[in-house]
Amino acid sequence: MSEDSNAADEGQSHALPGTPGEELSVSQVLYSRGGGKAAPSRPMFLCLHGWGSNEEDLAGIMRYVAPYSDYASLRAPLVLQEAGAGEFGMGSGAYSWFHDALPVGDDLDRDAFAAASAINAWVEANIARERELVPIGFSQGGLLAVHLLRLNPERYRAAICLSGFMAAGNVEGSAPADERLAALEIPVFYGYGKQDSVVPKYEIFAMLAWLEEHSWLTVKEYAHLDHAVSMEEFADIRQWLLLNNITSGVL
DSSP, X not given: OOSOTTGGGTXXXXXXXSOTTOOOOOOOEEEOGGGGTSOTTSOEEEEEOOTTBOHHHHHHHHHHHOTTSOEEEEOOSXXXXXXXXXXXXXXXXXXXXXXXXXXXXXHHHHHHHHHHHXXXXXXXXXXXXXXXXXXXXXXXXXXXXXXXXXXXXXXXXXXXXXXXXXXXXXXXXXXXXXXXXXXXXXEEEEEEETTOSSSOHHHHHHHHHHHHHHSEEEEEEETTOOSSOOHHHHHHHHHHHHHTTSSOSOO
């Protein structure tokens, strides 16, 4: 089961117009039932899709991950294909958080900071401060689920990173909370496929090493999984949520 219908393309270069690190904003959001206010005693999930996908994809897996919790699924602001621009005019659109599928070096640092800042600004403007939030993301979105902790860790209850990679943080100011993050021991779930043909193994191992030092990490590796998600992974996430007392609120 693949969260991202265009995941197979994510390892190639598909540079978009614009400058890495340019200011972004989030404007399109898909909420769960009740406008994301049906289960106020539980944390809300912040869904972040991958390259070439849209806000519907992560929303689609929430019934397997946390069916009784609210979510807000955000559309990335950089456009690969506008909604409705498919062959029959009914496509949901394809979007990206970064100017390339897998940017590297300083460009990745700048794009990660710009996208995480846009998400965090949307959160501050739209979600009540007392509402706990858990970002969950796939690939680019997985990087951002973690990068939100590197930007504003006190705002997020936990993070779920699926097949994600990471920004090195070498550009000054691109990961401003790194020095205080480890002491907060924020729970992070990191799941990845051992057969991932998109994110290089060294990127996965770098992410694991960094998370081990900066979070309360749970890692799950799936032997036969490529750059995708699976029902087994969803079951592991549900168990992790319960063990960390994240989805045990009263309905």
